[in-house]
Amino acid sequence: MLFTIRTRRKEAAPWEVVDSESVDPVPTYYDDEDLDVSRVGDADVSATYMFELRQLPKQDHMRNAVFFAREQLMQRVLLHQYNVLLLESWTCTLYRRGKHHRVEVRYSGRPAPPRALLQAHLRRSGFAAIHDHPPYGVPQGGSGPAADVTVETIRPRANHRASTPTSHPSTPTPTHQTKMTPFESMPSTATVLKSSRAKLRGARRSLSKLADLPLPSPSRLRRRASTDSDTDSGSESEALRIEITSGPARTHSALLDTTAAVHGPQIGHEDVFVCKNAVDVHKLLHLSRRSLYAVARENGANVLLDEQWRCKITHPKFAKQNRFRVKVQYSAVMAKSCWPDAQKPVELHTAAEAASDSRINGLMTILERKE
Incomplete structure (x- = not known):
């Protein structure tokens, strides 16, 4: 009876939500501020950015991810002659699957074009102050205030592809999702110095221990007596390679x-x-x-003059392989004559004598030929 084995592709485990932090729409510009707004967009502009992590992210990473998402959203808004976001909100979610982590940031805002474009663009973002307060910011921690943390800490390794919306600013813009490659935090200078000092202290301790050890007593070096097999090693290596030549250039007597x-x-x-079992030098030269x-x-010639050849035979390292590598180099001067060509190599008796001395005669099988 025959049984069929059905293999099913293993499905990837779903991502598990570890933590999530969100901020409701917050006005970043107030009535008392001197901001002349000509019109306001009809719908919010939103974008979603995903970051793949190799290790558990820190609080600074989460904060920088939010700031990075805001900067990317502002670049999209500037393409449609908008310069500020009157209402801003975001949601930051941390996922986990095995040893991998993923951070998803969804940032939204209501765009508006003020008349003083340059002044509004260069002013300090009103949303940066929201991160300084615990009710609206990412959980406090890390080094320095949130406004001083730049996006350079999050460094994608691959190209970041962000599509530009082609719809009118007044119409609702669909959510834009971008995947980022893994990023890692750069160690601080204090951490690097601390690890270097620890390594230096360990090296000093090991050197001090070696200095306290007594020196070994001098002993006579024992040298193994050479045997006949050791003296013949050079001849054996030379015997693994045989070189046969025809001598000076010669022409057939005819x-x-x-x-x-x-x-x-x-x-x-x-x-x-590449030959097996034996080497037939005559056949290879032909x-x-x-x-x-x-x-x-x-090239229009019909005879070969001043012929000369060289044959190098390499024995196998192991006798069980029984394969030989033969390199044949043949040169001659081509000419045109009324006499026919000899159609055979010169000095074949030299090849026969060398083959009989090296014990490579037998039934040859050519396995491979490279010209």
């Missing part, structure tokens, strides 16, 4: 007496073979020369 040959430039070809002759034919 083409030595040709006086009607038209010489061309020298060309070369290089192959890297393959490399055939590729070189094909290049000469493409």
Whole structure:
């Protein structure tokens, strides 16, 4: 009987609300202030910003998140010729899922364009004073008043994408939601100095303990006597690589007496073979020369003169692998003659003698070839 196993994708756990703080709409400009407002928006402008955290946020982080949301909302308002927010409100919620935390800030305000745009924009924000009072601000804590805390403490690592509303300012603007990447708090100077001093004290203690220890008594170094296997290690490493060359450049005897040959430039070809069980140098040289002759034919030549080759054979490190790496370099001068080409490499007897001495003869299988 056959049974089918059905795998179901694990669903992500929902976010858990840890804490939430909200402020009802508060007027930031009062009647006694000298603010000439020409008109007021018909609806509030709101935006929602989310911050992904790697660790539990501090009170300064929450406060800076609210200020950051207000600055972003003011930039959106300025695009529609609005300069102030008469009524401001916000809601800050902290979520948790496992080891991850998320802060969501929803900021709302009623926009209005005063006639004195420059003066109203440069004045101190009236909402900054609300954070100085416990009933409307984030829970008190941290360093310094809230008005002195800037948005630079919240540093997103990725690009912040904020869409610009295209609707008319008088119409209600839909909620804008932006996701931010994780941010971390920068350690203060006092914290860094404190940790550095602690490390310095620990290093001094360890040095003092080493100074109190007695020096070890001098003892004669025992050297292991060298064996035959140690002396032969160099020869073994040399035996792992074999190099066979054809010597100086030579031409086949059938083409030595040709006086009607038209010489061309020298060309070369290089192959890297991966062989198994054995290495047949004759066959590998034939393959490399055939590729070189094909290049000469493409350039209008029909014979190869002054041929020269070099073959490097690398043995496997472990005998069980039984794979050899062979690098063949073949060069010759291409020419055009009335006599046919020899179609075989030069100095093949040299390759046969070297192969018999190195014990690499046998049935070869070419696994890979790189030209």
